Amino acid sequence: MEGTFNFSKPLDTDFFQQPTLDLASSLLGCILVKETEEGTAAGIIVETEAYIGPMDQAAHSYDNRRTARTEIMFHQAGLAYTYVMHTHTLFNVVSGEPGKPEAVLIRGVEPLSGLDLMVKRRGMPESANLTNGPGKLTKALGINMSDYGHPLTKKPLFITQGPVPDSISSGKRIGIDNSGEARDYPWRFWITGNRYVSRHQKAEKTIVNNGGST
DNA sequence: TTATCGATTGACT
DNA sequence: GTCAATCGATAAC
Numbered sequence: 254m255e256g257t258f259n260f261s262k263p264l265d266t267d268f269f270q271q272p273t274l275d276l277a278s279s280l281l282g283c284i285l286v287k288e289t290e291e292g293t294a295a296g297i298i299v300e301t302e303a304y305i306g307p308m309d310q311a312a313h314s315y316d317n318r319r320t321a322r323t324e325i326m327f328h329q330a331g332l333a334y335t336y337v338m339h340t341h342t343l344f345n346v347v348s349g350e351p352g353k354p355e356a357v358l359i360r361g362v363e364p365l366s367g368l369d370l371m372v373k374r375r376g377m378p379e380s381a382n383l384t385n386g387p388g389k390l391t392k393a394l395g396i397n398m399s400d401y402g403h404p405l406t407k408k409p410l411f412i413t414q415g416p417v418p419d420s421i422s423s424g425k426r427i428g429i430d431n432s433g434e435a436r437d438y439p440w441r442f443w444i445t446g447n448r449y450v451s452r453h454q455k456a457e458k459t460i461v462n463n464g465g466s467t
Numbered sequence: 468t469t470a471t472c473g474a475t476t477g478a479c480t
Numbered sequence: 481g482t483c484a485a486t487c488g489a490t491a492a493c
Binding site: 311312338360427 | 484485488
C-alpha cells in the first residue's frame with residue numbers, strides 16, 4: 254500500500270518561521286518524506302538539534318561565516334541544507350529570518366513508509382539501526398546533495414504534520430566537542446524514550462504534552 | 468566502552 | 481596543498 258500512503262499536505266512556509274529553538278522542538282513528530290524514482294520513503298522526526306549561527310561556535314555559520322556551503326542558511330526558513338561529511342550526507346532545515354544563518358539538524362527518524370526501500374538502501378535488515386542517526390537517515394530516505402536548497406514545502410522532499418509527541422526531552426548536542434562553550438548548550442531535542450533516537454543521554458529537561466515538567 | 472579508519476567536501480594557507 | 485569535519489562501521493578491550 255506504499256504508493257497510496259495518504260500523507261497530509263506539506264507544511265507551509267510559516268511553520269518554519271518560528272524561532273529556531275521552537276522549530277527544533279516543533280519538528281519532532283513531523284513527517285519527513287522523500288520521493289524518488291525508486292519509490293517514496295518517509296519517517297517521523299524523533300531527534301533534532303538547533304544551530305544558531307551568529308553566536309554558536311558549533312555551527313558552520315558561526316560568526317556569520319558565509320561561504321558556498323553555508324550560503325543557503327542565510328536564506329529563507331524552510332529550505333534544505335545538506336552537506337557531506339566523510340562518507341555521509343547530513344540534512345538540516347534552514348530556519349531563522351533571511352540574513353540570519355540558522356538551521357535545525359535532523360538526527361533521527363522513525364520509519365513510517367517505504368520500509369523495504371530503506372532496508373535496501375541501507376543494506377541491512379530492519380532494526381533501530383536503520384535510521385537512528387543523521388547519516389543513516391539520509392541514506393535510508395535517499396537524501397543527497399541534489400536536495401541542497403530545496404524548499405521543504407513541496408515535492409520531492411517535504412515535511413508534513415504528524416503525531417504530536419507525548420513527551421519531549423532536551424539536552425546537550427552530540428558530536429561537537431571542539432566547540433568551546435557552545436558544546437554545553439541544551440539545544441538537542443528528542444521524543445522521550447523513542448527507539449530511533451541516535452544516542453541515549455541524560456535529559457536536562459523533559460516536557461510532557463499536557464504541561465507538566467520534571 | 469573506547470579507538471581507529473574510511474574517503475568526501477569545503478575552507479583556508 | 482593541507483586539514484578538519486553536525487558520522488558510521490568495525491575492531492579491540
